[in-house]
Amino acid sequence: MKESTLHIVVCIKQVPDTTEVRINPETNTLVRDGVESIINPFDAYAIEEGVRIRERLGEGKVTVVTMGPPQADAALREAISVGADEAVLLCSRAFAGADTWATSLTLAQAMRKLRPDVVLAGKQAIDGDTAQVGPGISCHLDWPQACYVSKIREIEKGGAVVECLMETGKEVLEVRLPAVLTVVKEINEPRLPSFKGKMRAKKAEITIWDEKAIDADPEKIGLKGSPTAVNRIFSPPRRSGGEMIEAETAGDAAKILIAKIKELRIA
C-alpha cells in the first residue's frame, strides 16, 4: 500500500439477532443459545462508510477487526462480502470476559499494529448498549474521537471534517487523524452483499491474532484486566399502563397534567 493511501479500520461486534435479549437469571449472562448471530447493525453503517470512503478516494484499504470467539469469523466474512478488503480476528482465551475497558484496550493494541489513518465503529452495540468501546479505543491511544458521526464531509491523510448528531442539532468538527469515529444510522444505507463479494468472503484468509501477536499486557486484558464487576443483571419489571388524560382541549389536558405533577410532588 502506498504511504499516501488511507488505511481505514472498522471495528465490529458480532451480536445476537434479537431485539428481545434474554438473561439467564442464574449466571447473569445473555442467553445466546438458539439465537442467530449478526453484525451489530450500527457497525454495518461503519463498514459501509469505510467502503464508501475508499470508493470515493479511488484508493485505500478497509480492514475490519473484531474481538470474539472463533465463530466471529462469520461476521468478518460478511463484512468482506460487502466490500471490506481484509479482516483480523482477535481471538484468545485470554481475551474472554473483558469489560469495555479491557475490550477497548485490546482493540487499541491491535491498532498499534494495524496503524490505521482512521478507525470507524458503530455508535454502540445492540446487546450491551454501552457506547463505550469506540471512544475507549481513542482514549487508550490518546487519539481524538468524534462520536455520533452522521456525515463525513471531507477526509484525507491527517485530517477529516465530520458532522456529529447532537440532541439539539449538528456539530461540525475538524478532526486530526488518526482518530476514532463512531457513526449513527443516518450516515448511509448499507449495501447488500454482492455475488462476487460473497465469493471473495468465502475464500478470504482471516488473520487471527492472540494477546502475544498484539503485545498486550496479560494483566490488562480479559476478565483479569476488567475493572467492572457485574453485581447483578435483571430484566426490569414491565411498566404498568399509565393514565390517559382526556380533556376538551390540549390546554385543559395540560392543566390537569400539571395538577397531577404537583399532587405527586414530582416537581
Add this chain to the structure above:
Amino acid sequence: MLEYFLTEEQQMMVETAKEIAEKKIVPVRAEYDENQTFPNDVFKAIADADLTGVYIPEEYGGCSGDTPIMNMCLVTEELSKACGGISLAFAGSALGTLPIILSGGDEQKQRWLPKVASGTLAAFGITESDAGSDAASMRTTAVKDGGDYIINGSKMFITNGGEAEIYSIFAMTDKNKGARGCSCFVLEKGMPGFEFGKKEDKMGIRASATRELIFQDCRVPAANMLGREGSGFMTAMKTFDNSRPGVGSQALGIAAGALELAVEYARQRKQFGRPIIANQGLQWMLADMAMQVEAARALIYATARWIDSGAKRPTGPSAMAKCFASDVAMKVAIDAIQVFGGVGYTKEYPIEKYARDAKITQIYEGTNQIQRDEIALALIKEAARK
C-alpha cells in the same frame, strides 16, 4: 425442495438474489404493481450485486463460468418468488442480450456485453401487431444504404421497452426470402429515428414496461448487425432455445412463491378451532401444488444444464420447460388464492398478483400452443431419424 447439487457459485448467486428479493422487492412489489412503476432501483441493486453478469462470460465482464443458462434460471426463479413483474427487468434484459452472446462477433461482444454485465438494461424486439406467433411475417424492414441500414417499421409488446439502452431488433433485409430474409440489429436508445410509442396497461407484470418501438428512417451502421445478413431468424430461434427455460424459471418462481405463501397462510388461519391446514382436503391441494412445482423445477434445471453442456438442438425440452412451468404457475397461483379464500381475492394480500403475473408466462416468448407445436415437431423429427 430436492437437492440439485448446485455449485458453490450458484448457491451464492441464489443467496444473493434471495436477499434482494426479500429486502428490495417484497417491500415495493404491491406499490410498483399498482402504479406500474418500472423497478430501476431494484435493477440497480441486482446489478450492484453482480447478478446482471451471471449469464455473461468472464472475458466480457460477467461471471457465468460454464453455466450461463442455469445461472440465469436460478436468479430469475429467486427474484420471481417475490415478484414476477419486477424480476422481468432482469429476465427481459437477458433475453435482449442473448442474441449478442449467441450471434455477435468478438468486437460486438466487447462493445455491449460489459455494459450489460455492469447493469445496462437490454431488450428484445421481434413481435409486431401482425406478426405474433407468425414471427416470420414481420413488416419492419432494413434497407442497405452504403455502410448502413435504414430501418422502418414498429415493434409491439416489447419488454423493457423505453427503459432499456440496448435493443436486439429483428427486421427484414430481403422480404422475398421469407424467414431467410430476416436480420438482427443492435440498436441503442437515442439513435435518430428510434422512438417509443404506447406503453401497455396490463393485467399482470405491471412493474414491467411493455412498450411499442417505432423506427422512422433509423440509420444503423452495418457493424451493428449480428451475424450475416439473413441469419436473423436463426438467431431468434437459437435465442428462444436458450431463453425459454428462463421464462420457465419466472413461472417456477411465481409458483414456488405462491405455494410458500399458501402453506404459511394455511398454517396460521384458524377455522372451526384449528388451522385450516389440518384439513386433509387442503393438505392434498398443497401436496399437488408442491409436486407440480418440483416437477417444473427438475425439468427446467435439467434443460438448462443440458443447454450449458453444449446441446445442439434443445428446442423440444426448452419448449417443454417453458410450457410445463407456465401451466404449473397458472394452476398453482389460482389454487393458492383458493387456499387464502376471500382475502386471497383482495389486493390486501399479495396472492392475487401471483395469478395475474403467472398468466403472461403462458403467452409470451411463444404461446403454449406454439410450444406444443415445437415439442411435437421435435418428436416427429426424432422419430423420422430412426
